[in-house]
Amino acid sequence: MTQLPTRTEKKLGLVIDLDTCVGCHACVISCKGWNTENYGAPLSDQDPYGADPSGTFLNRVHSYEVQPEQGDAQLIHFPKSCLHCEDAPCVTVCPTGASYKRVEDGIVLVNESDCIGCGLCAWACPYGAREMDQAEGAMKKCTLCVDRIYNENLPEVDREPACVRTCPSNARHFGDLGDPNSDVSKLVAERGGMDLMPEQGTKPVNQYLPPRLKDRLAQDAEQIDILAPFLEPVATEAKGFLNWLDKTLEKL
Amino acid sequence: MTHKQPKLDLSPKVSDEIRKTTCYMCACRCGINVHMKKDPLGDLKVAYIEGNRDHPVNQGVLCAKGSAGIMQHNAPSRLSSPMKRVGKRGEGKFEHISWDEAYDIAESWLRPIRESNPEKLAFFTGRDQSQSFTSMFAQSFGTPNYAAHGGFCSVNMAAAGIYTMGGAFWEFGQPDWDHTKLFMLFGVAEDHDSNPIKMGIGKIKARGARVIGVNPIRTGYNAVADDWVGITPGTDGLFILSMIHCLMKAGKMDLNYLAQYTDAAVLINGDEKSPEYGLKLRDENGKELVIDRTTGKLTPYDQKGVKPDLAATHREAGITHRPVFHQMAEMYLDEQYAPEAVAERCGISAKRIRTLAAELARVAFEESFELAHEWTDFRGEHHTTMTGRPVSFHAMRGISAHANGFQTCRALHTLQIILGTVEVPGGFRFKPPYPKPATAHPKPHCKVTPNAPLDGPHLGFVHGPDDLALKDDGTPARIDKAFTWENPMSAHGLMHMVISNAYAGDPYKIDTLFMYMANMSWNSSMNTTGVQDMLTDTDESGEYVIPRIIYSDAYSSEMVAYADLILPDTTYLERHDCISLLDRPICEADAVADAIRWPVVEPDRNVKGFQSALCDLGARLGLPAFTNDDGSQKYADYADYIVNHERRPGVGPLAGWRMGENGLQGGRGGVNASQLDNYIANGGFYVEHIPDGANYYKPWNADYQDWAVKMGLYDSPQPYLFSLYAEPMRKFQLAAEGHGDRQPPDHLRQRIKEKMSPLPIWYETDQQGNEGFTITALTQRPMAMYHSWGSQNAWLRQLHGRNPMYMPTNLMREHDLKDGDWAEVTSPHGTITVPVMEMAALNPNTIWTWNAIGKRKGAWALDKDAPEATKGFLLNHLIHELLPPKGDGLRWANSDPITGQAAWFDLKVAIKKTAQPADAQSQPNMPPINSPVASAPDELKWKVGK
Secondary structure (H helix, E strand, C coil), rough: CCCCCCCCCCEEEEECCCCCCCCCHHHHHHHHHHHHHHCCCCCCCCCCCCCCEEEEEEEEEEEEEECCCCCCCEEEEEEECCCCCCCCCCHHHCCCCCCEECEEEECCEEECCCCCCHHHHHHCCCCCCCECCHHHCCEEECEEEEECCCCCCCCCCHHHCCHHHCCCCCEEEEEEEECCCCCCHHHHHHHEECCHHHCCCCCCCCCCEEECCCCHHHHHHHHCCCCCHCCCCCCCCHHHHHHHHHHHHHHH | CCCCCCCCCCCCCCCCCCEEEECCCCCCEEEEEEEECCCCCCCCCEEEECCCCCCCCCCCCCCCHHHCCHHHHHHCEEECCCCCEECCCCCCEEECCHHHHHHHHHHHHHHHHHHCCCCHHEECCCCCCCCCCCHHHHHHCCCCCEEHHHHHHHHHHHHHHCCCCCCCCHEEEEEEECCCCCEEEECCCCCHHHHHHHHHHHHHHHCEEEEEEECCCCCHHHHHHEEEEECCCCHHHHHHHHHHHHHHCCCCCCCHHHHHEEECCCCECCCCCCCCCCCCCCCCCCCCEEEEEECCCCCCCCCCCCCCCCCCCCECCCCEEEEEEHCCCCCCCCCCCCCHHHHHHHCHHHHHHHHHHHHHHHHHHHHCEEECEEEEECCCCCCCEEEHHHHHHHCCCEEEEEECHHHHHHHHHHHHHHCCCCCCHHHHHHHHHHEEHHHHHCCCCCCCCCCCCCCCCCCCCCCCHCCCCCCCCCECCCCCCCCEECCCCCCCCHHHHHHHHHCCCCCCCCCCCCCEEEEECCCCCCCHHHHHHHCCCCCCCCCEEECCCEEEEEEEHHHHCCEEEEECCCCCCCEEEEECCCCCCCCCCCCCEEEECCCCCCCCCCCCCHHHHHHHHHHHHCCHHHHHCCEEEECCCCCHHHHHCCCCCCCCCCCCCCCEEEEEECCCCCCCHHHHHHHCCCCEEEEEEECCCCCCCCCHHHHHHHHHHHHCCCCCCCCCCCCCCCCHHHHHHHHHCCCCCCCCCCHHHHHHHHHCCCCCCCCCCCCCCCCCCEEEEEEEECCCCCCCCHHCCCHHHHCCCCCCCEEHHHHHCCCCCCCCCCCECEEEEEEEEEEEEEEECCCCCCEEEEEECCCCCCCCCCCCCCCCHHHHCCHHHHHEEEEECCCCCCCCCCCCCCCCEEEEHHCCEEEEEECCCCCCCCCCCCCCCCCCCCCCEEECCCCCCC
């Protein structure tokens, strides 16, 4: 079994805003594209044009319907990838040391040349964030684009994960969650960012910003009508309205 | 194991070269960086695609489709060579031929048509982004039968916008994302204006602005909306008019805006006996007349210092002429539009309608603000600030694809205008070349002369019966019956009627159907099975009823099997294109912009960009636009056209880097032989910003008007008033009332009188035949798919490979259905048997599915047992292009009676639980077509570099 580092210098991770994620899957495919061409073996696809296409993805978007006690049902889009946990059970379960957490930044990676494809880490991960590549026989997972974020061949502005760079609705943010003054930490503080499944004790680094309360206008409408004064009639019939208009125009 | 870290290369080489071009995975047209890497053989290959940060449309972001472009470019469904049909139509049996042979065949069909009767060619171009070019081919050929797919897409939205305010939603305008505080979107399918809307929503939600989604389905943008209004489909117009009722009644209108910038104060002829009854009073120069509030006198609206009076009437010769605003007050204050009167039909409580109207009023008037931009209006009045009204709207096909869609779209624009939120800070803004009034657009042309071009552009904006496309005997000049009494204002044509009309010989038979990027034997047609029959049916002599079909596509779509001659197109990374100001541009509200595509890789197949093929074919046919004076070919290929064509002196397909007196310049200018290189060096696009102070109030802003002339958008300033009152519609009503020489047929008189109201109305769509069918059935495309193209994409089809029929909880319970059960869904026209799935966030009387996931077996290089072909289905089988027969022997189109827009969303169905079909496949289950391409690989391990 593999040891975690006692501490990491940074806690790099993602902050995902469930209030603005429209469920477009841009992050999913951008990730697929970058990581097929880059880090390690390509993300393969089995039966890609057939009855049961099934490929390796490091990031997926799930959609859940929520029925509040009162009001209309809602649909929440929920992107999910490795959360780069501080107490990553996928690392400690690895029999070969292939799974590891980086000291510099806390990124959890798989060293594919040491991976024997036993799949224990995928069993250990409570989030289902690891996928065995069927062609390579090696475990694949989110690398937080470790080959982008420090890459001197990329312009500085592009040194962020592919999913963050591509997200059209700006629902994905990248930074050091170990630094309370970082933009991402401030965002988490401001918006009440949450751990995913904290009861698992994995101490995930990635954070989720909850959706804002919805359908407030409908709820307000059912209670006191604070907006009613905005629709106070000036007249109830066309003739009266035109008299009102005449008077109003004089004031203009 | 103790902790051990391998040494990583944190700065691997990303690519050998980045080539910047324009995406074509949908109509959004984002800028992309195509990373090229050398493969082991040393050839540069496409390795990775990302958004271009400098590009005005997407500013670096890219959607799932865009990032999956690499799979589209390498799809096994790509056609590889010209082909001629060797089996029966619909079988999919072809023989590969050379381009020379393909051109010979096409020429042998088209030349005799042009020499005898050019109308026998119907040339329709689907999802074409080069309409200013393809229309030039059709015009030069001389056929009146040309259009693209607007008629079955969203012409109601485009036409209503342009007739009302000289610009429209979709790519012609955008909310002022930087200032808006309330954004209300109606009927926007998830795929539309893909990245800009997502970016905008992200931006305004980060600021705490409110998003209100009006849509029967709560997915996508509506899922993140702060408030969701799950309206009953087809009643948006009624809901909007009810909010207008509330706002007018409360005096919550921008009266200054209405008086200064709209026709609200323009006087309407009140003489019931006059042939001009209901038309606008005008002076001898045709200028609309108003009463000036300062002098009390009648005056043209645009004179210096004039303050148009919304209240004053004009009495002359015993007749009182009232302004438009009087008629609006009379119409919309009526209690028929009171929230209580409409609530049940709309499926929205009266209280909620009032709350929404009140919120619009609150934000528009209580949160208004001033921007410190000085500007001068067209009357010469100087303003020290610009007033902002931070309420913005966007709408799309959900409200327009109904037979009452045009009036609904007009109603929405009326709502925007009375709130004073168009072209102001915080509101909805036009993108150049808009604003542009309907009167500044061409009118339709249809005069056919053998061996000669058509007398002008095919499509345009009619302003009365004189502009209709009718032959001398009054019959329709066009095969799709666009611009006829059946749908007078059909600005984009009616592509969905072409095959049906050609088959019926109504209004006449054609000889050759020539189509591009239009999957008419599948998801782009109503009545898919019927259309397949029309394409394959033969007459008594054994000839096909539609004798010849030429089709161009890059992929093995369902339509390929139904064509006689195939011209294989390239992928979007292998071609030249221009995203032109003459066509559907990519401008921003603050900037004029256009872009190119260029071959970032050369095709490895015997294929050719369709537009380049038209350059060859046009020259072979001797079309004037495609030949030099000596008869030689004018444009070697599309790139040659893009650079060297001039539509008007100094105005070409591309506005960037034109040759000026002092070197290269944007806007107007002469041909620059290196223009494409200039574009490539700049990342594939050109952008030039509108000066501060000219960038709002554009229709009335003297600085903007002058800038637009300088840029070549207009040839002279074109200030105008918004048309709350659509005078062209009143002209058609007058004809229906018996005025004028051009008279509608009697069976259409009543409909024209009722539906062509010059002020927006709402009416229930034609429900004849719908007895017993009470549930509305809709489709939309997912954000990660576009039309039918997504299904061939190995990555995207893993996201959306199935399309169950989503049903609301109440209907699931009522019919004892569980997820995975099967149901028969029946319309007056047909039945499909499909798997169902529950969705709670849905209007309780609406069911829906993803459009165009369902595939024909054998198409798109998919296996015959792909879920798209076994479980997937099309709603199109339930929708007829005609309304049920009325017993009068006439063919009534299932279209908007004003514009001819296909009324996809008027579909009404009944549902019934049923057993899973014996073959466990959706019904109808069509037999496979032969695939004209090789079979696909069973595994992908895509990696170009080492």
